Amino acid sequence: EVQLVESGGGLVQPGRSMKLSCAASGFTFNNYDMAWVCQAPKKGLEWVATISYDGSSTYYRDSVKGRFTISRDNAKSTLYLQMDSLRSEDTATYYCARHSANSHWYFDFWGPGTMVTVSS
Amino acid sequence: DIQMTQSPASLSASLGETVTIECRASEDIYNGLAWYQQKPGKSPQLLIYNANSLHTGVPSRFSGSGSGTQYSLKINSLQSEDVASYFCQQYYNYPLTFGSGTKLEIK
Numbered sequence: 140e141v142q143l144v145e146s147g148g149g150l151v152q153p154g155r156s157m158k159l160s161c162a163a164s165g166f167t168f169n170n171y172d173m174a175w176v177c178q179a180p181k182k183g184l185e186w187v188a189t190i191s192y193d194g195s196s197t198y199y200r201d202s203v204k205g206r207f208t209i210s211r212d213n214a215k216s217t218l219y220l221q222m223d224s225l226r227s228e229d230t231a232t233y234y235c236a237r238h239s240a241n242s243h244w245y246f247d248f249w250g251p252g253t254m255v256t257v258s259s
Numbered sequence: 260d261i262q263m264t265q266s267p268a269s270l271s272a273s274l275g276e277t278v279t280i281e282c283r284a285s286e287d288i289y290n291g292l293a294w295y296q297q298k299p300g301k302s303p304q305l306l307i308y309n310a311n312s313l314h315t316g317v318p319s320r321f322s323g324s325g326s327g328t329q330y331s332l333k334i335n336s337l338q339s340e341d342v343a344s345y346f347c348q349q350y351y352n353y354p355l356t357f358g359s360g361t362k363l364e365i366k
Contacts, residue, residue: 174355184295184303184346186355200354234302244350245293247314249302 141165141248143235148253151225161218161235161250168216169193172238174246175209175220177231185231188220189238202228225257261285261349265358273366276337280361282347284328291351294323294332297360298343306345307332339365 147159159175175187188209189198197209208221218235232254236246262285272278282292290310295303305314307323310330320335334341342365347358 183360184348184357186348186357189353189355198353239308243291243308244353244355245305245308245348246295246303247305247308249304251302 141237143237143248143250145233145235145250145253148233148255150256150258152259153225153227153257155225156221156223157225157255158222159220159233159235159253159255161220163216163218163235163237166237168211169213171240172242172244173209173211173218174236174238174244175218176234176236176246176249177229178234178252179228179231182231187233189244190218222255225255227257229255230257231255260354261288261352261356263347263349263356263358265347265361267361268359269362269364271364271366272337274337274339277333277335278337278363279334280332280345280347280363282325282330282332282358284330284349284351287327288349288351290326291349292323292325292330293348293350294321295346295348296341296343297346303346334363337365 142164144162151157174189190209206224210219232252234252235250237248239247264283292310294307297303311323345361
């Protein structure tokens with residue numbers, strides 16, 4: 140059974156950092172591109188970042204470029220999101236999501252999410 | 260960036276009815292479109308990919324259609340468990356973008 144479980148969320152002050160983790164199981168992690176998608180309270184979905192199966196390529200939305208870093212440890216089947224210089228507008232539930240196996244960038248499986256609140 | 264305009268924002272229908280949700284892209288996305296269902300308090304789940312391909316395990320009352328810039332999701336024989344928000348997503352190009360969502364309720 141495919142499982143994605145996020146952790147590391149919580150309350151953080153503006154300007155500070157936070158690192159999210161996503162533990163994957165039930166599939167061959169290093170065969171899949173992975174992503175983070177966020178959803179502000181009562182709002183829609185926003186793609187944040189994607190990393191290729193081997194970590195060689197990364198993609199970011201403009202609003203997080205230079206502040207967020209997506210990475211992965213294939214030996215540990217774990218995806219990460221390092222978030223620096225956090226802003227109040229980064230407050231959201233962050234979902235770890237698996238891209239499809241056929242190199243199309245839709246998401247065929249999502250974790251339950253972890254909430255990040257940026258507030259003083 | 261490709262903008263995805265989704266309509267309607269909310270929808271109320273009776274059990275057994277057929278409903279349709281629309282998504283319009285700001286440019287041709289060549290069927291690079293997915294639909295997701297998000298039930299209250301849960302994470303999204305994939306319904307449709309490549310505009311009209313049903314994801315594994317999704318009931319056949321869900322179907323997708325469209326091409327170019329215009330796409331739609333149809334739900335036949337509405338069931339109580341279909342109460343959810345529905346989102347479209349284009350994956351033709353980065354940045355990946357979603358529609359604003361449609362909240363479906365039962366009358």
